[in-house]
Amino acid sequence: MAPAGPLPSESYLRLVERHGARIADPAARLRFVRSAREAYVPGLPGWAYVVRSDPPAIRVRRLPLGGAGALAVLLLLGLVRATATRDAAVPPAASIRPVNQALPRVWLVEKTGRQELYSNGLRIEERHAAKTSPRRYRAFARRSFELSEPRTRPAGIVFHSSESPLAPFEAVHNARLKHQGSELLEYVVRNAAYHFLIDRFGRVFRVVAEGDSANHAGNSVWADAEWIYLNLNHSFLAVSFEAQTGTGSGSCPANPAQVQAARVLVEMLRGRYGIPPENCVTHAQVSVNAASHAIGYHTDWGRDFPFREIGLPDGYRDALPSITAFGFGYDAAFLTAIGGQVWPGLLRSEEQVLRDAAAGGLTPAAYRKRLQRWYRELAARARMDNTQGEDHEQGM
Numbered sequence: 001m002a003p004a005g006p007l008p009s010e011s012y013l014r015l016v017e018r019h020g021a022r023i024a025d026p027a028a029r030l031r032f033v034r035s036a037r038e039a040y041v042p043g044l045p046g047w048a049y050v051v052r053s054d055p056p057a058i059r060v061r062r063l064p065l066g067g068a069g070a071l072a073v074l075l076l077l078g079l080v081r082a083t084a085t086r087d088a089a090v091p092p093a094a095s096i097r098p099v100n101q102a103l104p105r106v107w108l109v110e111k112t113g114r115q116e117l118y119s120n121g122l123r124i125e126e127r128h129a130a131k132t133s134p135r136r137y138r139a140f141a142r143r144s145f146e147l148s149e150p151r152t153r154p155a156g157i158v159f160h161s162s163e164s165p166l167a168p169f170e171a172v173h174n175a176r177l178k179h180q181g182s183e184l185l186e187y188v189v190r191n192a193a194y195h196f197l198i199d200r201f202g203r204v205f206r207v208v209a210e211g212d213s214a215n216h217a218g219n220s221v222w223a224d225a226e227w228i229y230l231n232l233n234h235s236f237l238a239v240s241f242e243a244q245t246g247t248g249s250g251s252c253p254a255n256p257a258q259v260q261a262a263r264v265l266v267e268m269l270r271g272r273y274g275i276p277p278e279n280c281v282t283h284a285q286v287s288v289n290a291a292s293h294a295i296g297y298h299t300d301w302g303r304d305f306p307f308r309e310i311g312l313p314d315g316y317r318d319a320l321p322s323i324t325a326f327g328f329g330y331d332a333a334f335l336t337a338i339g340g341q342v343w344p345g346l347l348r349s350e351e352q353v354l355r356d357a358a359a360g361g362l363t364p365a366a367y368r369k370r371l372q373r374w375y376r377e378l379a380a381r382a383r384m385d386n387t388q389g390e391d392h393e394q395g396m
Contacts, residue, residue, distance in 0.1 A: 031057070032058070104268070106264075131208075135235075140230070156236045160240035161240060161245045163300055195214050198242065219290045236286075239266070293329060293372050316345055318345045318348075329368070
C-alpha cells in the first residue's frame with residue numbers, strides 16, 4: 001500500500017516522546033500517547049500540533065505557520081514544559097534487578113507411579129494426569145508470516161489462576177482448604193484445563209501430560225523475536241495457581257509456598273524444553289477477543305504476578321504482540337480489571353504503534369486496521385491448517 005502522505009517529522013516524534021516521558025502517572029501517559037496517535041494527520045500542510053497540559057494531550061489546530069500562530073504554539077509548548085513533571089513513567093532497564101537468563105540444569109531423580117522427584121526439590125503428583133491429543137502446532141515467522149514445520153516442543157508457559165472459591169488460608173480452615181483443593185483438582189482434570197495445578201499448600205499436580213495439549217488459552221496471541229503463536233493451547237504449557245487475582249476485597253494471590261513451587265517447576269520446564277524467559281507470560285497478557293480486536297478477554301494475573309520471585313524478568317514491561325503486530329486495542333474496563341496499574345508494556349506498545357505507523361506513512365488508525373486485517377488472515381490460515389485441531393478454552 002502506498003504511503004498516505006509524507007512521514008511525520010522527527011520533531012513531532014521527539015515531541016511525543018519528550019512530553020510523554022514527563023508524565024508521571026502511567027494511565028495519563030498512556031492517554032497522552034494515544035491522543036498523539038489519533039492526532040497525527042500525514043501530508044496536511046498548515047496544521048500545527050498543540051500540546052495541552054491539563055489533561056495532557058496533543059490536538060490538531062488550524063493555525064498559520066508564521067507570526068502570532070507560531071508564537072501561540074511555542075507559548076503552549078513552553079507552558080507544558082514548565083508545568084509537567086520530569087519523572088519518567090517507565091523506569092530505565094538498568095533499574096530492573098538482573099535475572100539469570102541461562103537455562104536451568106534440573107534432572108529427574110526418582111519416578112514412581114504417584115510422584116516425580118527432581119534435583120531442585122520439585123515434586124510432581126501425577127496420579128491424576130489426563131491424556132488429551134498430542135501437542136502438534138505450527139508457528140508463523142515474524143517477518144514473513146510463513147508457517148513453520150509442525151512442532152511438538154512447547155514454546156512457552158502461560159500462567160493462570162483458578163479464580164475458584166477460596167477459604168482463608170489459616171489452620172482452622174484446614175478441612176475446607178483440603179476439600180476445595182480436591183474439588184478443584186477433580187474439575188480441572190475432568191476438563192483438561194491446564195498442564196499443572198499448584199494448590200494452596202504448594203503441591204504441584206500434573207493435570208494433563210506434558211506432551212499433550214490443554215484447554216487453557218483459547219483465542220490468544222504471543223510472539224518472540226522470531227515466531228508468532230496464535231491460540232496457545234498447543235504451543236504453550238499451562239501452569240495454574242489455586243488463587244484469585246481480581247481486584248476485589250476477596251482476592252487471594254499466590255502464597256509463599258505456591259511461589260516456591262512455581263519457581264522450581266519453571267526451572268524444570270525451562271531446562272527440559274529450552275523455554276526462553278520472554279515466553280513465560282500471564283493469561284492476561286495473551287488472551288484476546290478475536291471478534292472485537294481487544295486484549296484481555298481473560299484477565300487472570302493482570303497484576304502482581306511474582307515474576308522476579310519465580311526467577312523471570314518482569315513480563316509486564318514487555319510490549320504486547322497483540323497490539324504491536326496485530327493492532328488490538330483495549331478500553332477502560334480492561335484497565336479497571338487489572339487494577340488501574342498500567343503495565344509499562346502497554347505504554348511501549350502504544351509508542352511502537354505510533355512509530356511504525358509513521359515509518360509506513362500511515363495514520364495510526366489506518367495502520368492499526370492494516371494490522372487487524374493481517375491478524376484475520378493469519379487466524380484463518382491457522383484454522384485451515386489441521387495441525388492444531390479444534391482450540392477451545394474453559395471458563396477459568
